[in-house]
Amino acid sequence: MRAITANRLTDGHVVYRRADGIWKPSLIEAERFADDRAAEPALDAALRDILTVVGPYLIELDGERPGGRKHVREAIRLKGPTTGTSLLYAQER
């Protein structure tokens, strides 16, 4: 599965795109796509949303969590810095 993420223009915070085009901090609310191709129209719309977000892109999902090769990076983007938490963070997710 795929979802669309970006950073919010005004403060840079991590957001995910809902099916209605609204950007929210919650991944759970994000629109899901079967693959890259299915996400293309929504990603095109996201890229035009320059007054709201910066740099939209697709992420891979593994169930409800970030997956794929960038899973550690995307888990940190979703949950915040792991500083002060266990080194096992990535494995625990």
Place this chain on the structure above:
Amino acid sequence: MYRYDEIDRSIVSERVEEFREQVSARLSGALTEDQFKPLRLMNGVYLQLHAYMLRVAIPYGTLDARQMRVLAHIARHYDKDYGHFTTRQNIQYNWPALVDIPEILEQLADVEMHAIQTSGNCIRNTTTDPFAGAALDEVEDPRPWCELIRQWSTFHPEFTFLPRKFKIAVTGSDADRAAIGVHDIGLKLVRNDAGETGFEVHAGGGQGRTPRVAVKLRDFLPKGELLAYLTAIMRVYNLAGQRDNIYKARIKILVETMGAEAFTQDVEAMYRQIRGRDLAVPAEEAARLAAFFPEPSPSTLPEGVSDAPGYARWRAINVKPHKVPGRAIVVISLKPRAGAPGDATADQMDAVASLAERYGDGEIRVTKEQNLVIPHAIAAHLPAIHEGLREAGLATANAGLASDIVTCPGLDYCNLANARSIPVAQALSAALFDRGLDEDTQDLTIKISGCINACGHHHIANIGLLGVDKKGEEVYQLTLGGVADNGAAIGKILGPGLTPDEAVEAVAACVGVFRRKRKDGETFTHTLARIGFEPFKEAVYGQ
């Protein structure tokens, strides 16, 4: 301290207003992100994983109490109550909102600070010895020359669009606490046979993907010729440096490609062509700049004594001798057990400002080891300084010990990183403290980078860790033998990559080998040269 003149004040104020308009244009859609990005980067504004990051220049790592209080105010009101002091002697804020940044820049400008040239392919903030003007072993105070370079390089039209970023470091001591060997240009103040001071000039050093130690271009350059010679180096680089490949664009690659001899000849030829014109530094201008940095007055008061818990150890480890009688250099560790290296809260910044003001002529330094320094502390007040630091949670007695770990922000914050570095440092710090491995490790350096850009300086660490991405997992390469100061050297990889937990245990094991095997007075480098890599390999990989 440096002082802004009318030109400094006007160009910084104008830049703040210009950026305010640019932010407004971006928010209204008049500028696209592609148009805005280079403009924000020119003002030190990056977009990282979770938020914008603002990098504020601290000129050659020097600031005063008033400026530190403004840094604290920014952390408190526009960020999450802390800032991160970097290996480039600057401060970074990890959470400012774009809409607030023009206001932050305005507040910085009010205390003669800015974020200009903290990004982009220009001459970055010059770095120097954090003990400058205080060190016992100093040939001459490098700060007036850093100030000259600051004024010369700020908005220099010829050097605003270089092939890549450009970093200059200056040391006034033989001990080289500025790591001049791994900078694009490294300058060392030396005395010649006639008793005159001048510069030994090095160029072509750097870390990152292709670490190189700088080559020496000149044994002695008269001080008044500094700008002409710097201009000659920059001009040769600007003309011949590669611009079509970001990985080959730094001056170190040019020096290597041309060969040290040919590069030096080109620089010398350019220097002969341009010297003696308006680039000569008049003696009266050098004297004017030197007057910004007066030597502190001696103190006739006897050094303070204290039997407070931890004082004796802190005095022995974190306090360094000063060249002026009755003064002392106090290193404030930003490396508590399991802390995030280089982080300081707003309250801690205010506490340091107050202590510097009351007991140290108001002056503060930032080190490339991500610590703070009160360079001119009155020795009589060392117990009061220790007490104030203890109350602020800043009295960790580990300056220069193994647990004084250096790290970049890593994958917890940085858009470029492949692996985390701060949590690894935190786990390692706890292991070193809890197992007593920190004892007797003075001058053992451990540095961690979360990607090959090497902002954590792992290449020049006695024990270095480099985080890489291996099929989506964080893996760490362990290097041994790097040296930052005199005789700069790049560390060599010990063996296969390690998981985060393995990396922590591996570094702890290497510290253990060093402590067991070294002979009296040996540094890590000496011990490694004597016993080789095998005992370390055996401890880490069990071979």
